[in-house]
Amino acid sequence: MGRCGLAGTSRVLAVLALAAILGGAADRPAPLDAGHWRKAFTRPDHTPVPPDNPATQEKVSLGAKLFEDPRLSGSGDVACSTCHQADLSFSDGIDRHPGLDGQPLDRRTPPLWNLAWALSLFWDGRADSLETQAIVPIENTREMAGDLDLSLQALSADPQMRKAFASAFPENPAVTRANMAKALAAFQRTLVSPETRFDRWVKGEDAALEPDELAGLSLFVGKAACVACHKGWRFTDDAFHDIGLPGEDRGRGPILGIAAADHAFKTPSLRERVWSAPYMHDGSLAGFEDVVDHYADRVIRRPTLSADLPQRLDLSPTERTQLVAFLNTLSSNDPPRPAGLPPKVMAFGTDAEAVATSTVSQKDRRFTPTSVLLKVGEALRILNDDIRVHNVRLDGPDKSFNSDAQNPGDTVTIGFDRAGRYDVICGIHPEMRLSVTVLAPSTTEPAQNKK
Ligand code: HEC
Ligand code: HEC
Structure with a gap:
């Protein structure tokens, strides 16, 4: 993809240059x-779905039911679909929806199309998956003010719901918070905007x-x-x-x-x-x-x-x-209906071949290379040779790193003292992804010898 992008850019530049030569004002x-x-x-x-929540018809239809179910809210009269209305691109047609206290919420209700591909959720990106996002509005005192345990009790008391949960989660047939979140997420991943003119x-x-x-x-x-x-x-x-x-x-x-x-x-x-x-x-x-x-x-x-x-x-x-x-031209003539796309399980990371280097560039908001190979004990230098402020972040089970604001010209250095695979992103431009493979000394020898 990156290559095509570059070739395309230079083609555009060539056309522009030609236009200028020909006297194009x-x-x-x-x-x-x-x-x-x-x-x-x-x-x-295809629609990307995460490995830990594969899409099934049963799960998606349970999610669709929950999305419309006011029992998820404390008052029993607010559903997700109260604010995210299908005919309004899953938004609500007003600047800011009134909260339960009658005052407008802080932000507008965003449409929900094509979130299967989103790298973060909410206007400020504070949730990183639809699964973690789903219970936030329920427990938000101003949106649904729900007590999730009470909602789960109400749903469990309903035989239809128990049945729907059981067929959506045959391996763990229970009305739980995690299953509810998974079903809501699976349903929202099917909200793919249809083709337009x-x-x-x-x-x-x-x-x-x-x-x-x-x-x-x-x-x-x-x-x-x-x-x-x-x-x-x-x-x-x-x-x-x-x-x-x-x-x-x-x-x-x-x-x-x-x-x-x-x-x-x-x-x-x-x-x-x-x-x-x-x-x-x-x-x-x-x-x-x-x-x-x-x-x-x-x-x-x-x-x-x-x-x-x-x-x-x-x-x-x-x-x-x-x-x-x-x-x-990017919208349908009538209120759009979701386009069905087959789901495909995809994991984080790039398929790019790892390059043995300890220096990574961030020019044009892209880590180059996108995949690097290091040895235990080595450090990675990530330089900001871009015109934008970046925020290099690594969150792993045994290691985390946060560069804070990395201004143009700044270089950050991350040391690695354990073998493993690490994913690095930019907190401001999360589409920038870098995978770091750190090899134990013993495994590096044969790889080195091969070259
Ligand atoms: C620097 C990045 C950037 C550029 C360039 C940019 N946009 Fe945006 N656009 C955004 C962001 C970010 C928002 C949301 C801002 C907010 O709500 O505070 C937005 C919001 C919008 C929205 C509102 C969408 C919605 O659902 O609320 C429209 C429409 C839009 N942009 C069209 C355009 C058009 C047309 C141009 C070119 C003239 C443009 N944008 C250039 C980043 C950009
Ligand atoms: C009272 C209105 C209201 C209700 C009810 C509501 N939402 Fe929202 N939703 C919002 C607002 C407002 C935001 C934006 C908040 C922010 O970004 O800070 C939002 C954001 C979202 C987002 C993030 C979209 C994006 O582009 O990042 C998703 C997904 C979402 N809601 C799903 C749901 C689900 C699922 C439910 C039911 C469990 C629900 N919402 C209930 C108002 C509502």
Whole structure:
């Protein structure tokens, strides 16, 4: 993938350079490299599921039942679907849902499409899997204020529910917190947004998009640089950015304990967003027009502002309309129904061949190489040769490491005194993944001799 990306970028650069040589004025849009972008936006043909919660029909239908069941809440009248409504892209159509105390919640209800691929959950990424996320709203005093044990008792008293749990979890047929979380997670992984007109274009149907929608796509991947963060078929990089919205909410910063991540929120997917207005973590922007006006005119310049936002974005009224026209092509014409994709069990980590090196780069928000081989006693140097602040983290059973804010130019060093496999991520850009294999001295000898 990385290779294709690079080849694609240089192709775009070549086209841009050619356009400049041919006297293309700066205000003439660069031609769209359709081949490159069709590849970059291609939908997957499987839904990833974790090895410890494989999807079965029984589990998914139990999860769907629980999602609509108000017995999960303390008051007995709030279900997940009270806020996450199917016809509103599993959001609720309002800026911030009133909590049980009548006051608006701190943040807007996010749509739930395509979370099977999400690397973290909530606007600030504080949960790292759908399984751990599922019980948070139930126990949240302002959302559902449930006492999980009471809910579990109520469900166990219902023979239908007992039966549904038993067929979903034949190896452990009980109404438990863990099984409830697994079923809710399995159901939410089936919420895959369906193909839209844009996907017909991706598949090669040139006429699927109108000229102004195509112009909007060119702006999205070109001058307006939206694709720096809204990338891939889900239109998100799973990273956290401050995009210069007003407000006191510090988002990712307090979660990591890093001031450089203040005001940073998870990049939302842009799929099926026509159905989920208003927008942003605080629901402060009513429509796509307001969103585009924000990026062009209203970005608050502060030290935490994302390095991935263009320094300056001049958009004419026509260009704004074109961008909005393009955003609309990522939504269905009628309230969308989930697209069934076959599940496929996938584990963390890269398949890349491990490279024997003790130095890793972070240029362009990518660990290079993505997989390294060390010997016990050696240290790994991770240098920030990027333009962004990073946060190198390693969380393992016998070792953990947190670089705090790693500014451009800073190098962090992690020593390894035990053999094993370790996964490293960036807390601000969790799509950056590095696997470290540390070999015991005895096993390194043959490997060395082979070379
Ligand atoms: C009272 C409204 C309300 C109820 C009820 C509710 N949620 Fe939410 N949900 C929210 C809000 C608000 C957020 C965002 C909170 C944040 O990011 O800090 C959220 C976030 C989420 C997310 C994270 C989505 C993302 O993009 O990261 C998931 C998943 C989710 N809820 C699932 C559920 C499930 C499952 C239930 C039922 C057990 C549920 N919710 C009940 C309002 C609600
Ligand atoms: C620096 C990364 C970045 C860039 C560049 C960027 N976005 Fe965003 N976008 C985000 C983040 C992060 C949010 C959520 C911010 C928040 O709620 O505080 C967001 C939110 C949105 C939303 C609202 C989605 C929702 O469900 O609330 C839309 C629509 C959107 N962006 C479109 C665009 C367009 C169009 C462009 C180009 C003009 C663009 N974005 C450029 C990161 C980015």
